[in-house]
Amino acid sequence: MDMIGLYPTWFEPGVGSGWIVGIIATVHVLFSHTSVGAAIFFAFLVNLSHRHQKPQWLDFVRRYGLFLLVFSYVLGSITGPGIWYSTTVASPRGISALIHSFVWMWATEWVFFVIEVVGVYMLVYLVGKIDVKTHTRVSIIFGLTSYTTMLVIVGILSFMMWPGQPEAWTAQGGVLNAFYGPNMFAQLAMRTAFMFTMTAVVGGIVAARLDDPDVRRDMTRKLAWLGIASTLAGAAMFQWYLGTLPETAEVILENRLPERFPAVLLSVLLGTLAYFVLTLVQPRALVASGAAVMTVAILVFGLWPEEVARESIRKPWVAGQYVYSNQVIGRDVPGIGVRSEIPTLETHGFLKAHVFTPPNLRAVTDANRVEAGRFLALATCANCHSLSTTGMRPLGNYFGLDPNEPGAITEMAHYLQAAVSAGNTLYMPLIPLNDAEAQALATYIATLKGWRPDTARVQTAAAPAAPHAKE
Incomplete structure (x- = not known):
């Protein structure tokens, strides 16, 4: 019998592994995007200061560069490996798909990152x-290499949504078919705008502490103009980005994201614009503490919801629209020699086909039903749902039935089969559970909702005499 080699994955019971990855990634995005935007801004300022004989402006470049050495490069170099570690243990097949598709792209990004790190030291200390x-040449090289690192990463991130040229990549494979596409360019434009916004906001922390009042005013106004332009451009690029999303992403945007999501992003947009307009009109209004508060506000109310939404709308896939979020290969990709594992699961069942299923759980019995259901939940659901009452999309919250009511568990099993076994839910993986597996998973979910086995057995036994009982 063919076996499905799903690796054991990391399970965080409190909030879910997805939130841990998301928190680390969101903080890293703040650091990395600020550093890339600042690199381009530094190249502009260095050239401008030399052209206009304004050597005092270089003091801002030096101070901002020193600030970034800690804010972006040290902390970013910590959270970067944190992303690698957390995603590798939370989604090993997803990371494997990215590495096998983009190994030389990753290598290219690392080479340019080394140049970037050397460049920031040279720019600051020379x-x-x-x-x-x-x-001037050092500043330009530093800016271009920094932007190249983001270009490479964005191409890989867009592949996680869907390949750049889906039909060509599915049939032929190829890194260029996987990398370049409408979503990649739209996402690159959106992130470019955001990186300049963050450069302007974080730069305010440094500009507010400059000693020379004239330089402080000049830098404050330049940062304000940069922030206004990039914020408006970011709003336009976000609309372009939305137009490049696959059908599943559009469904999630319309039906699954919180109703407050558009209002939150609009509020952050207007608040950011108001902040930059204020500092443009009244440069003295810029203070380091205010810039720091604005940085945190954008992180919490802007960047975090946007990153959560981006991660959500690519469901049910985690990479290339062939690796499901629960690690199962859900689609044939002839171009890279990959075959769907769904037929094997349909034929043998998940418990028998999963190579890491404990021997005592390969067949569902009355004695192991709850434990078999827990194993299925960990293998098929835990990447997107927490198995507690807190955290990321608690699994038990999706069932409104009282599990202690007669027939409730059977109804939950029927719902599971209708929702996931038949592939009728566009944003969830196809999970072909057989009847015994669906009953086991439903039984385990019932325990999450307070199911009491002894009481349930009594109720089930009394069910034929109860007029409201459901068979």
Whole structure:
């Protein structure tokens, strides 16, 4: 019999592994995007200061660069490996799909990242120590290499939504078919705008502490203009991005995201614009604490909801629209020699086909039904749902039945088969549970909702005499 080699994955019982990954990734995005935007901004300022004979502006570049060495490069270098570690244990097949598709892209990104790190040190510590022409070249190289790292990463992130050229990639494979597509360019444009917004906001922390009042005013206004332009551009690029999403993403946007999501993003947009307009009109209004509060506000109320939404709308897939979020290969990809595992699951069942199923759970019995259901929940549901009352999409909250009512567990099993076994839910993986597995999973979900086995047996026994009982 063919076996499905699903790796054991990391399970965080409190909030779910997905939220842990999301928290680390969101903080990393703040650091990384700020550093890339600042690199481009530094190249602009260095050239402008040399052209207009304004060497005092380089003091801002030096101070901002020193700030970034801790804010972005040290903390970013910690959260970056944190993303690798957490995603590898939470979604090993998803990471495997990305590595096998983009191994040389990753290598390219790492080379440019090394150049970027060396570049920021050179830009900061060689101010006034090398000639103007060389310093200008260093700033340009630093800016371009920083942006190249983001270009590579965005192409890989867009593949996680869907391949750049879906039909060509499915039939032929190829890194370019996987990498370049409408979603990649739209996402790159949206993130480019955001990186300049964050550069302007975080730069305010440094600009507010400059000693020279004239330089402080000049930098405050330049940051304000940068922030206004990038915020407005980001809103436009977000609309472009929405137009490049697959059908499943559109359904999730319309039906699954909180109703407050558009209002929150609009509020952040207007608040950010108001902040930059204020500092443009009244540069003295810029204070370091205010810029720091604005940075945290954008992180919590803007970046976090956006990253959560981006992760949500690519469901049921985690990579290339062939690896499901629960690690099962859900689609044939002839171009890379991948075959769907759904037929094997339909033929043998999940418990028998999963290579890591404990021997005592390969067949569902009365004695192991709850434990078999828990194993199924961990293998098929836990990547997107928490198995508690808190955290990410608690699994028990999706069933309104009282599990202690007669026939409730059977109804839950029927719902599971209708929702996931037949593939009728567009944003959930196809999970072909047989009758015994559906009953086991429903029984375990019932325990999450307070099911009491002894009481349930009594009620079931009395069910024929109860006029409201359901067979």
